Amino acid sequence: FSYYSNHSKGDSGMFRRAFSAAAVFGFGWAGTGASPKEQFIASDVKVPAFSVIRPDIAQKNDVLLSRKVVNELDHTKLHIRLYQYETCPFCCKVRAYLDYHGFSYEVVEVNPMTRSQIKFSTDYKKVPIVRVNDELSLTESSLVVSQLATFLARPERSIKEVISMYPTVDSTDEKGKAVVSHPNKYFVMQEKSVSSAEMAAAKEEREWREWVDSHFIHLISPNVYRSWNESLETFQWFQEVGDWHRTFPSWERCLAVYCGAAAMWGLSKRLKKRHNIDDERAAMKEACDKWMAALGPTRKFMGGDRPNLADLALYGAMQSFYGCAAFKECCSTGPISEWYARMKSAVDKREGAYLLAARK
Numbered sequence: 001f002s003y004y005s006n007h008s009k010g011d012s013g014m015f016r017r018a019f020s021a022a023a024v025f026g027f028g029w030a031g032t033g034a035s036p037k038e039q040f041i042a043s044d045v046k047v048p049a050f051s052v053i054r055p056d057i058a059q060k061n062d063v064l065l066s067r068k069v070v071n072e073l074d075h076t077k078l079h080i081r082l083y084q085y086e087t088c089p090f091c092c093k094v095r096a097y098l099d100y101h102g103f104s105y106e107v108v109e110v111n112p113m114t115r116s117q118i119k120f121s122t123d124y125k126k127v128p129i130v131r132v133n134d135e136l137s138l139t140e141s142s143l144v145v146s147q148l149a150t151f152l153a154r155p156e157r158s159i160k161e162v163i164s165m166y167p168t169v170d171s172t173d174e175k176g177k178a179v180v181s182h183p184n185k186y187f188v189m190q191e192k193s194v195s196s197a198e199m200a201a202a203k204e205e206r207e208w209r210e211w212v213d214s215h216f217i218h219l220i221s222p223n224v225y226r227s228w229n230e231s232l233e234t235f236q237w238f239q240e241v242g243d244w245h246r247t248f249p250s251w252e253r254c255l256a257v258y259c260g261a262a263a264m265w266g267l268s269k270r271l272k273k274r275h276n277i278d279d280e281r282a283a284m285k286e287a288c289d290k291w292m293a294a295l296g297p298t299r300k301f302m303g304g305d306r307p308n309l310a311d312l313a314l315y316g317a318m319q320s321f322y323g324c325a326a327f328k329e330c331c332s333t334g335p336i337s338e339w340y341a342r343m344k345s346a347v348d349k350r351e352g353a354y355l356l357a358a359r360k
Contacts, residue, residue, distance in 0.1 A: 049073075050102075050350065054246075063117050064247055066109040071102045071350070073357045076151075078159060080105035083118050083129040086242035089217045090141035091128040093316035097145045100312055100346060101152065102353030109247045113256050132159055142213060143185040145309060150189045155359045165189045186210055188309070201308075208294070208302060208310035216287050217317050218271065222280040223326035225268035228261070230325055235261040237323040281329060288336040300342055307346055315343040 051070045058064040066086075080098070082105055084091035098105050110117045110127055121129055121137060130138040136159065138144045143166060151162045166182050173179050186206040194202070225231040235257045239245070244253045277283050291314060294302070301307045307315070318340060321327050331337060346352075 054243075063108050066107040066243055066247055068106045069099075069104060071104045071353070071356070073353065074102060074104040076103070076356065076359055078103070078151075079133045081108060081131040081134075082106065083108045083110050083131070084127050085110060085112055085238075087238045087320045088127055089220055089317040089320035092320040093141045093212075093313050094128050094130065094144055096312045096316035096319065096347055097148060097309070099348075100307065100350065100352040101148075102350040102356045103148075109242050109244070111248055111252055111256065112260060114252065136160070136163065138163070140182070140185065142209060142313070143182050145312070146185055146188055149309060152355045152359055153188055154191055156191075162189070201303075205302065205308045205310045208291075209313045212310070212313040212317055216314065218275045219277065219280065219284050219287055220317065220321055220326075221264065221268045222272040222275075222277050223284055223330070224321050224324045225261075225264040226280060226326070228265050231261040231265040231268070232257070234321075234324050235264075241323065281326070284326060284330040288331060288334070292335045292339065295339065301339070301346075306351070307343060311343060312347075315340065315347065 049072050053065075053068040053070065055065050055068070080103060082091070082094060082098070084095070084107060086109060095107075108117050115125060118125065118127070118129060124137070124139050126139070128139070128141055128144065130144050132138060138147060147159075147162055147166060150165060151157070151159055154162065166184060168180050169183055171179055171181060186209050188202070224234045238260075239253060239257055244256070248256070271277075272280060302310045318327070318331060322331075331340060
């Protein structure tokens, strides 16, 4: 895994603000597992060679890329660009999926205060936004992951056909505001029928993916912005891992760090009350214990011997604060730390790339 710079000349709405219909076509709803006859053996696939390019300048009429991840075995012909905040848990979930499966993709770091990098998106101002072939915009992290997982599972289908499998439903929320939802956003749309065991595994995967979104992620902000000092330390860490020194001018960095830290410190108190969190550290540890209890003593991952989408969702969410005090106190010891280490190894090694290589 190599890093080099190109010297040629010439997101999460929460982070921004303070910072039943079914799919048609008669397809089966299942998880990420394939039947034994359909599975590719990872050892039979060439180990991909990855490189990460960090451009020095932006291309003409384009924004500056934070980095470009290249896999020589990615033949999907998808030009993927991820607009993100480096430490947004929703963005981290998408990155965990892309990295585990070995996609080639570009990353654009969005300034959380100005959002100038996503001015092309007039109706949707949250991150992540995944642009495909500079034509399609995929939004909502769990929906994006399901769509890409279906794309890998259905090699005969184009990305446009896959997107059509996830219909939208217009409704209103509790405040009467119009919202658009995707009722099957946690489903991977398999072509063939699956066994009862596979259906049960898919159901478990969906439930835990939803748990990550509806519960675990809500614990992060109250923990990492617990005090002013922790909030400032968190944003200083954001600045470092987000490569803000290279991608943002100094005044934007200063604004994002200090205004962002102040805003999120205040917001964390409201989030703690909204989600009925008395002791944020205890709640985080309890969530980690609940996950490990569901995993049981025999499984390496929720997906068994290999991570499934629930594993990748939780790992991505945890990656969003691994440099913070909350991670060190809650997640760096005990059984959860062993699972996290296994996940990090699997993602870093791109162990899911065999599925990508199988799609010609």
